[in-house]
Structures are given as structure tokens and as C-alpha cells.
Amino acid sequence: MALRSVEDTLHYLLACAQKRGTEVRGLAQSLGAVLAEDIFAQSNVPPADNSAMDGYALRESDLRAGEPMLVSQRIPAGVVGQSLEPGTAARIFTGAFIPDGADTVIAQEDCEQGDGVVIVNIAPERGQHIRPCGQDIAAGQLLLTAGHRLTSADLGLLASLGVSQVSVSASIKVALMSTGDELREPGEVLAPGQIYNSNRPMLASMIRSLGCDVIDLGIVADDPDATRLALVNARDSADLVISSGGVSVGEEDHVKAQVEALGELQLWKLAIKPGKPLAYGRLGDVPFFGLPGNPVSGFVTFCLLVRPYILAMLGVSEKSPPKWPASANFDWPKAGSRQEYLRARVTPGATGLQVDIHPQQSSGALTSVSWCNALAVIPVGATLRSGDLLEVIFLRDLN
Incomplete structure (x- = not known):
């Protein structure tokens, strides 16, 4: 039976992902959240013409070279000045609104001040150093x-408009479980045959980076009854269930069989390396992903398939990471039967x-995962020689 391609699998998964409802959050709780509605500016930013410099606001036509001008008022930021008296200047500070009648600001370093007057030492251009109303936002x-994921800069932008809360996609509760009698948590003493559970902190952090809440079910024993109970608990408490390990073909791999007993398995085994035994299905109405137990396989399949699925649930517009062309500094002489994702480091070169x-x-x-900043994509049946072009997927925003 032919293995399903990565591209076909991703297309299928995105079609299956059901979009979440919405909730209202304050800005402080909205970093990484996904907007559920368009945001339109309700006002101009800045709301009025204002000074871009500390200096003097005046009417350019009133200037006479070398002649002193009376300083008629002082306007710090946050204070609205009076209409400018003809032939006078206003001492003004950065961000302060330009008084009626003024059309130019002279930087203080281009002036001489003393005894309530100012002498301008340059020939200014009308309108200089004034930020007009609505220059940034109309x-x-x-x-x-x-569908846009909110960044720190976005939160600053919204705050500049006086927005205090936004409508966003409701957060997703993700139940995470690890399987394997050989697993122990970091800090515990290892007995012979045991290893530390690296998947749990890695996957949990990747899930949280998407704004999801993690329900940590810990390590589940390699036992069908324990696996079934853990899956039932996960199904009943979460919007999405993710397990690592237990989906291959070994006698101690119980996850696949128990998912089929409790619901249905819709995908299993992909034409991908690493990550072939990835599984997808449903536990009742709750979607389920079974990631391979090998940590690199779990990392790669989460980045390429689970992450876009979660983003689709959140309503994100751009779900799949972009691919960029790069020149190989290595040979890859052996063609594979599965699409391969090599841990790679991309750097700028002269060409x-x-x-x-x-x-x-x-x-x-x-x-290799800690070292890399990208995945190099080797298509099915492809070989490479140094200097050939290939596609890379940058990981800096994916983990």
C-alpha cells in the first residue's frame, strides 16, 4: 500500500480542522492570539499636527533673518497651546500639538534663546519637523x-488607538501524553534500560508557543488498559489530544489499537523521513495525533503537520511555513522513497x-535539532550535488 505524501496529508488535515469559537481578551492576555475580526482605526494617529522636535513653533512667513522673535507661550507635550500671536514663536516640545497659526518648527539647536526671545539661525522650509494629523494611521x-496572530508590535499599535480588548479565537486545550515504560523524567535516577523523556518538555513548549493550554498527562505505561484510560481522560478534558510514541507496529505500541477501539484512525504511515508512523484520527469528536516516539521524528512532524492543523483550528490565515531556495553545501547521492527533512543550518552567502x-x-x-535553524527538503527520488538548489523551511518561528 502506497504511503501518503506529506503534501496530500497536510491538505487532508487542514480540511479536517474545525475552527474554534471566539472570546474577548484584554491586550495584556492577547500576545499570540488570533484575531477573529478585522480591526479598523476609529481615530487618527497622531490625532493632531504635533512637533517632531524640541524647539520653537512659528509662522514661517513671520521670520526675518537675524531678528529676534518674542516667545509668547510654552507648550509641553500633553498641553494644548493657544492660537499663536502674529510675529511670535511658541516654545514647544516633542509630541506637543502645534498651535493654531503655526506652520513650522525650528529645532532648538538651530536657535539662540535669551530674555524671552529667540533668534533663528537657519532658513527653514515651511512645514518642517511637523508630524501631520493621521500621518501614521488614518x-x-x-x-x-x-486570522492574524497578534505580535508585541500589534499590541502596541492597538494600544495607540485606545483599544483595550480584542475578539480572538478561543484558546485550545491540548492533552499531551507520553508512552513508554523506558521513560523517566529529568531529575530522576535512570535504571538500566531507561532514558529521559525529552519529548514531553519539547512538545509542551511548542504547543504553548501557539497560545494553547497544555493538559499534561505525563507518562503512560506500555499497557493497553492504562493507554485506554489515558486516552479517555484526554478525550474528556481536551479539544485536541497528542501522544508521543505507541503508534508503530511493535507489540508494546498500544496507542494505535486503543484509538481505533475508542474512535477511528484516519491516517497512519506517511511518506516522510523522519516521522513515518504518524497517526491522525478522532476520539469521538476530539481530534487525535499520534506522534512517533523518536524525538526528531516528533519534532519534525509537529512542525510540518500538527502546527498547521492547530493554526487552522485557530483560524490563522497563513498556516504552512514558506519554503526558500538555497544552495547545498553537501552531496546527497542516495535517492529515497520518502520525502526527507534534513536538519540544516542556513547562512547567507555571496550568491x-x-x-x-x-x-x-x-x-x-x-x-541536530538544537543545532539547526532550518529543515532541508529532499523530495522523493531526488539526489543532490554540492551547489544544487533545494528548498529549506526556516524553523525560527516554528518552535
């Missing part, structure tokens, strides 16, 4: 669209992006 302007790969590409080598 009332009615579309600023952010539904474009250059890509090197980690010397250890084993699915258990987390050093």
Missing part, C-alpha cells in the same frame, strides 16, 4: 485582518542562501 483604515546539514541525521539525535 481614521477608518484597515489595520489588522481576521544567496547556503545550507549545510548536521552530520548526524538519526531520528534520535536531538543535537
